[in-house]
Amino acid sequence: MNIPEYLSDFDVSNAGLTVWLFKKSGGAGGAAPTYNGHWIATNDDLNTALKEAIIEARSSIKEVHDYGLLAQNNESSALLIDTDETHANLIVNQSANALPQKKVKKESHITNTYFFVVRLTDGENVLHAVRRTDSSWRTKRRKEVIDIVFRENALALDQSPSFSLSKHVDFFIAADKIIIPHKANFESVLHYRQAHAEEFNVLQAETDFSQIFSSLDVLTDFVGNNKIQLRRMCSIRQKGHYKDPAFMSRLKQQHLTYGLTLTFNAAGQIVPTPETCRDIITALLDHRLASAFSENIYDVPNATEIS
Structure with a gap:
């Protein structure tokens, strides 16, 4: 636009x-x-x-x-x-x-x-x-430098603070x-990052989300305070694919075809491990896509649906 x-x-x-x-x-x-x-x-x-x-x-x-x-x-x-x-x-x-x-x-x-x-x-x-x-406004930074100016073809001490x-x-x-x-x-x-962290907390408390996993501990540790991962988890909540039984069923059936390494237990829940968390996030974002033209498989950073 x-x-x-x-x-x-x-x-x-x-x-x-x-x-x-x-x-x-x-x-x-x-x-x-x-x-x-x-x-x-x-x-x-x-x-x-x-x-x-x-x-x-x-x-x-x-x-x-x-x-x-x-x-x-x-x-x-x-x-x-x-x-x-x-x-x-x-x-x-x-x-x-x-x-x-x-x-x-x-x-x-x-x-x-x-x-x-x-x-x-x-x-x-x-x-x-x-x-x-920038750093010129920080007290700590100002204590670590000597302010100077170029005056009359020479460097001189600048007695006035500069920003x-x-x-x-x-x-x-x-x-x-x-x-x-x-x-x-x-x-x-x-302070938008804090909003992401709070939304991730809300997501973890959602039964629809927590019940698709055997445990959330490993995934929560993986996300931590990383702003990129927090954004991704918030986007997962916005898209809500985890609430769609048909989506989750197809994910279980076809994840290997799309090169995703996921582990499921006997109850059909995803079992997160440190090695599979990245693929879990990619899957729930619906970011692993296939081209009908080249037949290649891609990760798409911000998949936008075309109506």
Whole structure:
């Protein structure tokens, strides 16, 4: 699909601009993360540079695809998700009011900033451009380096703290949508990985899921906290093939034909082992597919059904 109009038509050049610096904490156990934001004064030259970077980042998006747990994008595409599926409203609401008490007044408000937001306003329209900060914002990193500048053909000590703002945009928040050029940073900033972990816990508690296995212990250990495996388990729950007796019957009958190594007990349950967990996940995702043209068998990262 094309770039949504509320992003492509937004007048970045003439918009009002405020930069917000956010620190992030919490989020354990499925709870929403805590964001602590301060806005900072910026001069005209920096505002112009930020707008130019945002326009460039927007123009690099040539196509948009729906966000999926296993969906991947490239340097010229982005993913799309509704804001109400995320914690984005916490950022939007906090950055809505540049109150005097929320203005940066000391260096401690800046150091250890986790991400920054460029908030653009054009009449009633608002656009947020979000980017994770680099190591120049970390207290630990700053203690390990000597800041220098090139001045008058020589290196000199830079007595004032310096920070870097990336020209890239990890994701845009526009209207009720999020447009995501950088999936990993989006998930990190909005704590999406924790949501995956919680959904995996729910999946394990489902009788329809647990009853197809002799035990879940080995599979749970295999998935662990690995973000890729957590995404896959969440996608398994969304697809729900394990609830379909016909699917499970065909899986038992044909897994060897498709090169999958699975073990079943006398009751017809899958017996997970460390060596077979990867194939179990591939099977339940329905990602082992055969081509009717070449007759080759493939693993397909994000199988999309064609109606």
